[in-house]
Structures are given as C-alpha cells and as structure tokens.
Amino acid sequence: MNKNLVLAIASMGIFVEALDIAIVNLALPKIEADLGLTNDSGYKIQSIYILIYGSFLILGGKLSDYLGRKTIFMAGCGIFLFTSLGAGLSHSLNTLVLFRALQGLGAALLMPAAFSIVNYYFKEPHERGKAMGIFGSFAATGSAGGVSVGGIIANYWGWSWVFLINVPILLVILVIAYLYLEKDTKGDSKLPDIPAAIALVLGMLCLSKITEGSYLLVSLVILLASAFFLYSRLKNQPDPLLDLKVLILASLRKGTLLFFLLGALFTGYLFLMSFLVQQNFHFTAAQSGFLMMPFNIISMLLGRFGLPSLSLQFSPKKIAIGGAVAMLAGALSLVAAIQLHSLVFLLAGGACIAGIGMTLCYTGYTVIAMEYVPSEHLGVAASLINTAYFVGGGIGLPLISIFMPHASGELNSRPLWLLCIVAMLSIARLLYRKKAGS
Template sequence: MRDKKNIILILASIGTFVEALDIAIINLTIPAIQEQFNISYGTAQWLQTLYVLFFGGFLIIGGKLSDQLGRKKIFIIGAIIFMFTSLGAGLSTSFNSLALFRALQGFGAAFIMPSAMSIVINTFSEGQERNKAVGIFSSFAAIGSGSGLSIGGIITTYLSWQWVFLINVPILLITIILAYKILPTDEKNINHSRTDFLSAILLIAGLLTLTYGTHELININESPIIVIGSIVFSIFVLVLLSYRLKIVRSPLIDLNLFKYKSLLTANIAFFCLGAFFIGFLFLISLVLQKDMGYNSALTGLIMVPFSVMSALIAKFVLPKISKRLNSAKTSLIGWIFMLVGAISLLLAISFGHSLYIVMVGIACISGIGMTICFTGLSILGVQDMKASNFGIASSFTNTSYFLGGGLGLSFITLIGQFNTTNFVVGNLSVVALLIFALLALIILIVNTTSKKYKKKLKGIINVVIKF
C-alpha cells in the first residue's frame, strides 16, 4: 500500500514537473527562435506570455472539473493535451503555429496542476504524512521551474530549440499509460454540482484582457485605444463576474472559501511569488546572455548547480523544516532567501556584474528560496480545505501565481523602458523584485504574528502615518 502511494506521488509530481519546467525552459531558446523566424525579441516573448496567460486563465476551470469529473480523468486529459501540443510546438514551421501550440500547452497545464495536487492530497492521510507528500510534490514544481534555464540552454545549443518541446512527448506518454493503470478511480469525494460555464468565460476573458493590457502598456503611445480599452474591458468583466458569483446557485468560485485566512494569505503570497520568480527567470537570462555575454550552453551550465541544490533542499532540508515549523513560517523563511537573492542581484548589476555575486543571488532564489516558498505556500493554501474543495483551492493559489507572473513580467518590462544604463537589465527592474518580496514578507509576518504583537505593529504604523 505504501509503495503504491509513493508511485502515485511520483506520477503526479512528474506531471507538475513537466508543466513547471516549460515555464522557464523557453527563456534561453528565444534567441534561436528569433533567428529562425526573423522576429523581434518582444514578439518572441509572447511565447512565454501566452503560456502564462492560458495556464492562469484556465486553472480555476481545471480545478473545478477536477472536483466535479474526477481527478484521474482530468489529470490524464491534461497530460494528453500537453503531450500533443508539445509535439505540435516542436514540429512548427511558422511562429504563428508555434505561438498557438504554446498557448494550448498552457491550457493543458491548467488541467494537470490542480488535478495532480488533488490526487496527492486525497492519497495521503491528513497530518504529517500529507504535509510531507505535498512538500515533495510542490518541490518538483519548484525544481521544474528552477531547472528550466539550465536544461533549455543545453538542449538549444547541442540539439535545437525544437527539442525543448519534443522532450516532453516520451515522458508524458509513459506518465499517461502508468496513470491510467495505477491511479485510483476517485468517486468518493467528487463534487457533482453543475459547472458555471458563463462565470468561467467571464473569468478567462477578464484575466486575459487584463494581462494583455498590462503587457502592452509599453506600447500605449502607439495603440492607446486598444491598450486602455483592454484594461477597462477587463475591469468591467471582472466586476460583472464578482456580481454573478454572489447571485448564482452553484458558482464557479465559492467566495466563502476566502473566509479561510490561510487560503487568502497563500493567494496573496503566491501572486507575489509569480511576479517575483517569473520576472527573475526573464531578467537572469538577459543578465547572463546579453549583459555578461555568455552563450545559451554556458548560461545553462551556470544554472545546473542550482537545479541540483534545489533538489537537495527538497530532499534533505524541507522535511526537517516542515517538522518544526508550520507552513506560513516555512514560507517566510523561503521569502527571506528570495529577498537576499534580489539584493545580491541588485548589487551585482550596480557594481560590475560580478559572476560570483550573481551566483549568490541565483543560489538564494532558484536554489533555495523558490523550493521552500512554493512548498510552504502550497500547503498553506489547502490546509483548511475539505477534500471536495482541494482541486479548486489548489487552482486558486496557482491562478494567483500565474496572474502574478503575467502582470509582474509586464510591469518589469514596462519599467525596464526607463533604464538609463548601457546594460539591458537596469537597477529598476531588480528593484521591482525587491518590492514583490517585501509585500509577500509583510503579509506572511502579519499571518504568523500573535494578536499581542499585531496590536503593537498597528500602533507603530499609526504613529508613522501621523508623523
């Protein structure tokens, strides 16, 4: 029985590893894609943005269908979609077809993530056993995100950018076959309420247009009507969605779930984590390749030790931390490393681009901080949920992560336009990472502080405001 549980955990973790890997793996392939299709860097960057948009936009639906139709069924459907769209992306002969398959990859990933999380939570007993399993599962997602740069750079240099996508096919094919044979049919905790598809359409339309409008703010002088119109339309749609969720009998999103402080805190911190880490992946690829002059292969090799470090942290350090600290405090430790990493990158960019200082920053963020943060926040987000709501709760936190990633990346790109240095990445872009880290630290400190100290903290804030 124990061995079967471990196999189920491995299958779910492999699924989330692959979709997380594809978040980062595209960054070091962009120069090769630019060259083949003769497009600008900004156009090529849509390959990352589309993936994040569709991933975040469809996550709520993926989680809801996981609860309603069954975790195993949605996991396999998501894996099949991801496998075939990876094949299509690898065989694409035009940028438009590549962008289409990249977007559909995000759609498939949105089915994999919440169903995989729900499978893990329902397989392991509540308490330390479940926390350990969720920790391992979440660490696979963190390791996948962190190792994308190293794997992407090496594959692009020694094979071709197409293999960044094609490598997913055999891995997922094996995973699908094993999942069909091994994963249990989940009838006990299935929520049989009807799916509110109109709310789903409003949610996707609102999130996609909001992220698009934010992403295109840098082009507001060229297309003011389109950019402003996208943002105004997204606000209108999201307000309409909020009203509908309050009046419909079986809403897509049960707003009452946010009465749980742990879920609300996890969502805010996950939003900051998405903005921070996806922004970091974008910036570090530019720093190493454009500002420091390393090619894709060498950039990938530089990142390899930190992928290994992330795996070691997940294997040996995280279990010890989770035994002694709750999920909120675990997340707090991870965010402290993220903050230190951002400060290191700021120092490196400000004073000569020292490789050693850059590597300290990468170690704190990709090697340590991301693994601890993602794991701690994943547990925090579902710790108070009923079994029938695991899928939707997981999709909430992951939607926050990718919405943060989309908006954060757009914000970093926007303020990057005000760079006054001779380098591609300026100080302001890294300062944005510091802001995201500080916001997350504040929300987690408030969560973990006792009522006695909260009153003192509130008093200090009031004094500062009056002053």
C-alpha cells in the same frame, strides 16, 4: 491495481507540466534570434502559458471532479502532447504563442487531475503522505531542473526540442494511463460554472493587456465587466466556481496576495536571468544551464535538510520573511552584477533567489495561507493560491517587458529594480498587522 505504477503515471505527468514552465527560459534568446524577435517581445512565449494555466486551473479541478480524473488527465496529456508538437514546429511568434496558450490549457487540466489520482488511489493517511511526498518531489525536480535542462537541450539540439522532447514522454504516459487507470465512474459533482470560468479568463487576459499598455480603454472596460459578472455568478450560483466563503479568511487572502507577488518575482527572475547569463556575461545556453544548476541543488538541500530544523525553531511568518529578504538581497545582487559586470554578484543573486528565497517563501506562504482553512475547503484554497502564483507570473512578465531594452543586446538594471520593488512589497505585507491581527 499496481499503486506504484499509478503513482508513476501521475508523477510523470506533473513532472512534464512543471518542467515546461522552466525549460523554455534559457532557450528564449535562441528563439528570439531564430524568429527575429526583440528583447521586449519574447516574454509573450512565457506569459501566455502561465496566464492561461493559472486562469483555467480552478476549472480544471472542477472538471476533474465532474467528468472524472482519468478522462481529464488523459485530455490534459493529449492537449499537451499535440501543442508541444505544434510549438516545436512553429516558425513565427504568433504561432508559437498560440500553441503555448493551448499548452497552458493542457497543463491546467493535467495538474489537478494528477493530484486527484494520487489522492484517490492512496487513501490511508500514512500511505497518502508518502505518495504525495514522491509526487511533490517530481514536481519540484521538474521546476528546479527545467532551467538547466532547457539550456543544454537548446544549445546542442536546438530550441524546438525543448518542446518536442515532451512528445514521446507524454505518448508513453497516455498509453499506460489508458491501460492501467480505472475507468471513471459518474460522481455527484455538478457541471462547473462555465460562464464564470470564461469571465475569469477574459478578466485575466485583459489585465495582462493593461500591464502591457496596449488596448488600454477596451481592456479596462472588459476587465471591469468580467469582474462584475464573475462576482455575481460566484455570489448567486448554488454551486459556484469558487466558494466566496473561503475568501472571508484573512490568512488566505494574505497568502493569496503573497503568492501573486511570488509568482511575479520568481517568473520575472527566471526570464531575466536567461538573458543576463547569455547576453551580458556571454555564456552559451549549455554553459548557462550548468551555471544555474547549483541553485537547484541548494534549493533541494535546504528543502530536505534545512527546513525541518527551521520549522522547529521559527514560525511560518519568520521563515516567510527570511525568504522575502533573501529575494530582495538576490535582486539587489543582480543589479550589482550588471553595474559591476561581476560574475560573483550574479551567482550570489541566483543562489539567494532560486536557492534560498523560493524555498523559504513557498513553504512559509503555504502555511500562512492554509493555516485556518477548514478541511472541506482545502482543495479550493490550494487551487486559489496556485492560481494567484501563475496569474502573478503572467501579469508580471508584461510589466517587466516595459523596462526591457527594445533591441537585442545586453540588459540594463531597470527591469531588475522591479523585482526589488516586488520583494519589498512582499516584506511589507508580511510585516503589516491590523489592530486585531491579520
């Protein structure tokens, strides 16, 4: 078995998944113009993808254990391939939103299966650490480069190609995975609690509807019923979807909340920035992509060279606070950019949020959340904080859309103040301490 080839398969899968979260952002104004949408409706294209992804992530990990990593990896890639094709060929908002929702389902299957593949084939600690470093770098590169690549593709090829470009890549991944990954063997894992998973998804979808302000009473009733049913299943099932024991840990609960806020803030930033650079500062999608590329470079340099030194000098909490403060400074800088129509403040805001804040927050929050988690619960805890991040993004975007101007045109600073509030909530949670510690 060629382990390098296996690592390449898993890494390319996670690269496409990470790329697709960010690649749509700079294409959104073009999608809205082509489909005749308004500023406050385009968020649905991103919100539904992130929300479904986050809601199904835990189930995807459970299915990978039950049905086999190869089976679920190929299923995720297959769903992602056909839904990318459908999204690229869509001619209405409803059709595009439907395919984006199904893309989120594909991503929720693909990501934990790819993670499982790397851990299965690379067992020796040093070998596994090196492999996970490479695997993680593909995910980071996809996320960081997606915004810039999306703007360039949308400008020169059209917005459809931010989806269609996935098709040939995933086709190659599927063929190689089928030929080279070992056949799954039946393990000891039990069938995941499907009713609990359905309750989780229903609850998250209803929560997003509440933040949109639509179907308020019906959504609230279904949300409460789903939450009660989910809690009952988690408490009484012998093999629950999520072990409630891990939620006893104060550090994990704190980290989960921080990741929820981080998802809302950073997803909102990417969404708003795509409109700011194109509608307020009148850059093309390609120019916007090149304009935002330095933020990715700052993030990669900070992660590669800065964080190792900072980790030796400061605690994870101080690193996290530094990241949250950078997020707040960046959001305030973007407000100033609108008020003063200043490109300098625009670039400073992007550098603070995407270049510095995200890198420090993600690292600090991860250590805070996972610090006291027992080894047997690490997988569940990792799924939980990632779910919190994506659900935060899926719920944050509808909230931001409430403050967006209805008509197409320049944005005002109101939605950016919401980012400031989220950043301040993150700082407050990091600084808050109970008498016995938290």
